[in-house]
Amino acid sequence: MNTSIQRTGIEAYLTGILERSEKLSYYARAKGWGFVMTWAHRIAGLILVLYMFFHIYTLSALYEPAVFASKMKFVDNFVFGFLEWALAVPVIFHALNGARLICYEAFRIRHDALMIRWVFFLGAVYVLTLAHLMFMGNQQVSAGLFWLMVAIASTIASSIVYKKLRHTQNRLLWRLQRVSGAFLLPMVSGHMFFMHLNFQAGHDVDTITARMSGMGIKIVDFVFVILVFFHAGFGLYTIIGDWVEDRRLRAGLSVVASFVMAVFAYAGVRIIFSM
Amino acid sequence: MPQEYDLTLKISRYDPDTRRSWIQDYHLKAGRILRFVDLFRKINDEQDPTLAWRSSCEHGQCGTCGMKINGKPLLTCELLVERAVGLFKTHTFNVEPLTAARVIRDLAVDLENAYERVHFVKPYIIARAATHPDGDEYRISPRTLDAYVEATRCINCFCCATACVTQRNYLGPNAVLANIVRLMDPRETAKEKRLDILYGEQGIPRCRTARACSFVCPKEIDIAHFIALAKEGAFRPEPSSTR
CATH class of the missing domain: 1.10.1060.10 (Alpha-helical ferredoxin)
Known part of the structure; x- marks a missing residue:
């Protein structure tokens, strides 16, 4: 089954740059770009787990609006702005690459080389659009309408995946990982977009509290937080399972990872319902 | 297209008696259509009879001669020198045993x-x-x-x-x-x-x-x-x- 496709000029140029990295090209030649993508997916996921901890910690300052405002003032500079933008790279890569894997595993889409192209193309479009929004910083959108659209898209995506996988004999948590991934694709990418439509949307304490006070947003955020921490927790569980041979140590580490995720999920839910 | 290549094989060695592992370099000249199993045989004949490796049918049917060449697992009875040079764009090759099983000696796995x-x-x-x-x-x-x-x-x-x-x-x-x-x-x-x-x-x-x-x-x-x-x-x- 040959799924390789011809490279365009620009792709050949970009691949040439990537292949200059001795480590990347070593693994790409030895085990294929799919192998490199899998490791990149895993590393991006770990970065996002760490960021989620930091994000919940930062948001916990919302209990004291003055403290939150001072923290936001501290991060209001080019360096933090750049880091916020750079975070979009692992976010969108993990989301789109996850979608590629679901397409391959559940929907028999075997044009993997083409799918990898789409991951990079759509990822580039996303991060460039986000950069544009961040520079402009003057966009307004109805929060209710925006989140309604995103919630509908997430529900449709996760329902399609659920419907496809529900009768398979895959383990329940394995299936939930795919379903939650499909839900989070529009949700996480929408979340980053929304936060950078204008500066106030993601940084001004009054704007954030006002937005989070609506019951509709609370429900969306609640589902969002639960699925993010489930997805992250199961991701860590699979990494532990892939690396730790000792059954007891594996079980112990899995319990610790689940506990930490549960604590942060609880902290996130508490913030949502205290606004 | 050269008729002969100057190759360096950096081969993973393992001595089960002393449990010592090391990388040993072998320099050899090889024709373009020699296979890697031929290179190992050439090393045994001309340089080092102690190098252990295994093969059986040498026609890509038994799977005995699998090894990692520059990280890529493949059958060494199927890999021609010319193809390896083209594939890895080098004349230096790291040769390691497969990781799917315990190493018995050098390139031979259980x-x-x-x-x-x-x-x-x-x-x-x-x-x-x-x-x-x-x-x-x-x-x-x-x-x-x-x-x-x-x-x-x-x-x-x-x-x-x-x-x-x-x-x-x-x-x-x-x-x-x-x-x-x-x-x-x-x-x-x-x-x-x-x-x-x-x-x-x-x-x-x-x-x-x-x-x-x-x-x-x-x-x-x-x-x-x-x-x-x-x-x-x-x-x-x-x-x-x-x-």
Whole structure:
């Protein structure tokens, strides 16, 4: 089954740059770009787990609006702005690459080389659009309408995946990982977009509290937080399972990872319902 | 195109008596159509008779001579010097044993140890379906056979298991494939038993769909395709199947 496709000029140029990295090209030649993508997916996921901890910690300052405002003032500079933008790279890569894997595993889409192209193309479009929004910083959108659209898209995506996988004999948590991934694709990418439509949307304490006070947003955020921490927790569980041979140590580490995720999920839910 | 190449082979050595591991460099001139097994033989003849490696059929059918060349698991009886130079764009090659099994000495691994995972999935028909009423043979339609005949070409060389992202707690792509072959084989009736193994703790939940197995397979079997079929639920048990 040959799924390789011809490279365009620009792709050949970009691949040439990537292949200059001795480590990347070593693994790409030895085990294929799919192998490199899998490791990149895993590393991006770990970065996002760490960021989620930091994000919940930062948001916990919302209990004291003055403290939150001072923290936001501290991060209001080019360096933090750049880091916020750079975070979009692992976010969108993990989301789109996850979608590629679901397409391959559940929907028999075997044009993997083409799918990898789409991951990079759509990822580039996303991060460039986000950069544009961040520079402009003057966009307004109805929060209710925006989140309604995103919630509908997430529900449709996760329902399609659920419907496809529900009768398979895959383990329940394995299936939930795919379903939650499909839900989070529009949700996480929408979340980053929304936060950078204008500066106030993601940084001004009054704007954030006002937005989070609506019951509709609370429900969306609640589902969002639960699925993010489930997805992250199961991701860590699979990494532990892939690396730790000792059954007891594996079980112990899995319990610790689940506990930490549960604590942060609880902290996130508490913030949502205290606004 | 040069007729002869100056090559450097950096070979992983292991002495089980002293449990010492080291990398040994061998410099040699080799013609472009020599295979890597020929290079090892040349080293044995001309430089170092102690270098241990293994091969059997040397026609890409037995899977004994699998090794990692510059990180890529492949059959060294199939790898010509010229092709290796083109593929890796170098005249220096790191030669390592496969990681799918314990190393016995230098480049020779304990294939019996590796085969334990294949034996675990019972790569034979556990419970045979009734034969055709008119004769002793079991008839398989060409269409049914076409769906899995590619997977029957597996020679268990363990190149896929070595390339796989998941190196622990996993049966490995070739063992999973052996199970899938019998799941797709209409002569097999013990489907549920096979599904239990397939979806079990060491089965496909450990596959990360990196497709490295398909990328390195010397027999060009798209192993990831068959594993993905299992993930999408293509092998649902039939009501009449036995345990």
